[in-house]
Amino acid sequence: MLKLKDINYSYNKKDKVLDCITLEIHEGEIVAIAGRNGSGKTTLTRIIMGIMNADNGFMQLDDNDITKAIPADMAKYIGYVFQNPDRQLFASSVFEEVAYAPKKLGFNGKEVDASVKKALDATGLTGLEQHSPQMLSRGLKQRLAIASALAAKPRILILDEPTTGQDCRERTILLRLMRKFNLEGMTIILVTHDMDIIAEHAHKVVVLEKGLLKFNGTPLELFSNEALTLKLGLELPEAVHVGEEYNLGICLTPRELYKKLEERNHSHV
Amino acid sequence: MENKTAMNKNQNEGSLRWITITTLLLAIGVILRMISPSIGGISLNWNIVMYCLAIMLCRPTPGQGLGIGIVAGLVATMTSKAALPYANLVSEPIAGYLCAYMASKRIFDFKLVNVNVEPAFMAFITTIISGGIFVTVTKVIINLPINIYLYAMLPTVGIMAILGMIVGQILYKPANKIFNVSNNEKNKNKYTLNHMNLTINKGSFTVVTGVNGSGKTTLLLTIAGARINYFGGIKNSKLIVNDIDIMHTELAELNHQVGMVMADYEGQLVTETVGDEIAFSLENLGLELNEILKKRSQVLEMVGLSGLEDRLITSLSGGQKQRLAIATVLVVDSSILVLDEPIAAIDPEGAIEIYSLLKELNTKYHKTIIVAEHDLKYISDCVTQLIVLDNGELKYAGTMDECLSFMYHSKVYAEAIPLKSKIYLELGDQKC
Numbered sequence: 001m002l003k004l005k006d007i008n009y010s011y012n013k014k015d016k017v018l019d020c021i022t023l024e025i026h027e028g029e030i031v032a033i034a035g036r037n038g039s040g041k042t043t044l045t046r047i048i049m050g051i052m053n054a055d056n057g058f059m060q061l062d063d064n065d066i067t068k069a070i071p072a073d074m075a076k077y078i079g080y081v082f083q084n085p086d087r088q089l090f091a092s093s094v095f096e097e098v099a100y101a102p103k104k105l106g107f108n109g110k111e112v113d114a115s116v117k118k119a120l121d122a123t124g125l126t127g128l129e130q131h132s133p134q135m136l137s138r139g140l141k142q143r144l145a146i147a148s149a150l151a152a153k154p155r156i157l158i159l160d161e162p163t164t165g166q167d168c169r170e171r172t173i174l175l176r177l178m179r180k181f182n183l184e185g186m187t188i189i190l191v192t193h194d195m196d197i198i199a200e201h202a203h204k205v206v207v208l209e210k211g212l213l214k215f216n217g218t219p220l221e222l223f224s225n226e227a228l229t230l231k232l233g234l235e236l237p238e239a240v241h242v243g244e245e246y247n248l249g250i251c252l253t254p255r256e257l258y259k260k261l262e263e264r265n266h267s268h269v
Numbered sequence: 270m271e272n273k274t275a276m277n278k279n280q281n282e283g284s285l286r287w288i289t290i291t292t293l294l295l296a297i298g299v300i301l302r303m304i305s306p307s308i309g310g311i312s313l314n315w316n317i318v319m320y321c322l323a324i325m326l327c328r329p330t331p332g333q334g335l336g337i338g339i340v341a342g343l344v345a346t347m348t349s350k351a352a353l354p355y356a357n358l359v360s361e362p363i364a365g366y367l368c369a370y371m372a373s374k375r376i377f378d379f380k381l382v383n384v385n386v387e388p389a390f391m392a393f394i395t396t397i398i399s400g401g402i403f404v405t406v407t408k409v410i411i412n413l414p415i416n417i418y419l420y421a422m423l424p425t426v427g428i429m430a431i432l433g434m435i436v437g438q439i440l441y442k443p444a445n446k447i448f449n450v451s452n453n454e455k456n457k458n459k460y461t462l463n464h465m466n467l468t469i470n471k472g473s474f475t476v477v478t479g480v481n482g483s484g485k486t487t488l489l490l491t492i493a494g495a496r497i498n499y500f501g502g503i504k505n506s507k508l509i510v511n512d513i514d515i516m517h518t519e520l521a522e523l524n525h526q527v528g529m530v531m532a533d534y535e536g537q538l539v540t541e542t543v544g545d546e547i548a549f550s551l552e553n554l555g556l557e558l559n560e561i562l563k564k565r566s567q568v569l570e571m572v573g574l575s576g577l578e579d580r581l582i583t584s585l586s587g588g589q590k591q592r593l594a595i596a597t598v599l600v601v602d603s604s605i606l607v608l609d610e611p612i613a614a615i616d617p618e619g620a621i622e623i624y625s626l627l628k629e630l631n632t633k634y635h636k637t638i639i640v641a642e643h644d645l646k647y648i649s650d651c652v653t654q655l656i657v658l659d660n661g662e663l664k665y666a667g668t669m670d671e672c673l674s675f676m677y678h679s680k681v682y683a684e685a686i687p688l689k690s691k692i693y694l695e696l697g698d699q700k701c
Contacts, residue, residue: 036616037587082613138481164614165532167481168684193616198690206681211296235617238646245689254688261692 001026001047002187003154007057009043009211017043018054019211025204027155030178030188032202032219034195036130036233040207041191042083044119045158048189050074077103079149083191085141089133094125094144101152122263139170146177156187163194175201199223199252207232209244224250258260287327290448294319294363299348308590311425314396314430320365321437322393324372324390326448331370338365356406364399392437393430400426405475407417438446461489465506465663467656471604474631474638476669478685479658486532486642488658489607491515494523511605511637528598532609532641537594541571543576543585544554550597568600571634572626588619593625605637606630612644620647627651645673646687657681 002025009018018040025031030249031039042104047060050069058065061077071080081128082088098116107115120126125141127135133144142162149157159178163171179201182188192198198205199219207215207222214232215222223240241252248264251257298319305312318342324334342361346354361410362547370393377390396625404422410509413422413443462484463467469475469492490511491503492495513526531537542547547568553560569575577585585593591611598606612620628651630636642648646668648655655672657664659682665675670690676683677694688696 037614037619089515142440161614165610167479168682169480172684193614193620233616233618235621240690242689257692261696 003060005058009057028255029203032198032205035208040211049080078156079154081145085145095129115151119151123147159187160191195237291323294323321323321331334369338362341599348362353407360399360402368395388441389438391432393434396430396433424693461504469510471511473653475654477656483658484661492522493529527605528603529607534594572596
């Protein structure tokens, strides 16, 4: 379990970016972090990963104090996928890119090969081992960034706006992958602006506003409260909108919406 | 997946590729010219054939063709055994320029009995131009008798042109395989926008959708005057935007008429403060200070950023940065505004703001707006024309309802249809 207590972060000791964030993320959860641009979402995930250090506060992973941990320490536990994969990919081949973390973590040759193979299989990149990462499409780059994070066999995967710049097809593939990793037991921390993704996939949603934690609950709790959703700069998911239009009550996902529509059609018959 | 990789590879190849290929082929040409036999005083002019091949492989601009011709002329002058080698300095640049012009317009890009005969035509005509000018200059300067010019020199040029035609046709295919491995005809079509017959009316709001790689950005760049000719450009297409025939208008004129906000709009912002950013565009136009200040405050009001002149750009939200990028292109009086996925990294509130701003620019200020977009749920209030592209081709252009219906029934990027519209389409007449 990942615990954050009273995490503060500010630029130049005056512009507060995160203000007393206290949060618990449980094993196997998909936790979405939402909020306006500039609300502190990415900063929070970077602090969890050790890329940035909080001004004060306390962080714990299981029983270990990780408040002052650096990314190299955290890489064993957490995989981080940046919003723009171009800023993350640096190796000359797909294989080298994915093998980097396991090599750095001291895996032996066989283990490196095995973890690279597993990560590439999981992300559907098998066969592209010798390709240059820079020559891949945006969608494949994003999947490669995920594969690189997976190769270190983390328990937690942080995805920072993974669907930005992706078309609807690639978006579906990425979300399916995320779901699969979660079903295999991985905890997912997902930063996103996409309310449909939150409604459909997240177990819990955390909303930040100007560095303050303004909401921590289930998607149903959030989206049932339209006024709060809008006040936090968010919007209702499409399924909720359409469900209201058809007087079907709260439908978080298209699947629920279709199910309720079908039930109503049957009852009319 | 492999195609996608190849496509990206093409996209990332360097802009100096044409120089590399031309230099290599010219060097090969010099060697071949020195070692090839001369039969009855006539030998193939390898120089011309080689730069002609290089031009067909790389499709440089006529200006770049002129550069190739000058280098070829210098090489020929140094290696030629002709009576007046310096005539090459006149003949080759002109031939290089015209060859590149013909290649860029693809004048001879057609098939005879299922064989593309462009290499033969290009090599023949370029040799005739170069040889013709060469012998004419030689005749005039050395003052050779007209009979030698007419009955010896010109026929020699003709024979060399026929030889060049044969060799050019034979060599083009293997050369294309070697140098354009990933840029062959098959992949080129992936890049080429094809059958793009599109009219975008003055004052309309057009949204272009399609999977990544379908040609949205290529279309927008073409409209904005950054035409991509490198991979063969746009074929069989007619693009009319605001009564401007895009394919037949100078790029500089398009740059003036069309303002573009790229997908990575932050890369477009180059100064520290909001005020400087707007002033930067106007200073480049050479406007007076008073004029700059007046236009700046007008445009900031248009995009809702009034009073933020002194704000650091880094302190703006994503939506505000996007609005600033829009302001920088509006301020130079562009009548057409082109935006590539303007809300991709923006929060929902910002996304709604951006689209209401674009709607206002469209209705109140009569700007023609063209947007590439995946997320179609925000556009229903403003769009007048929705276009779907697939594989470089325009599949449908019409009202939003018509286009979504086409996408749904033809399964062309149906994943992008907003849930609400999808249910309407599925339920048909059973709407509530």
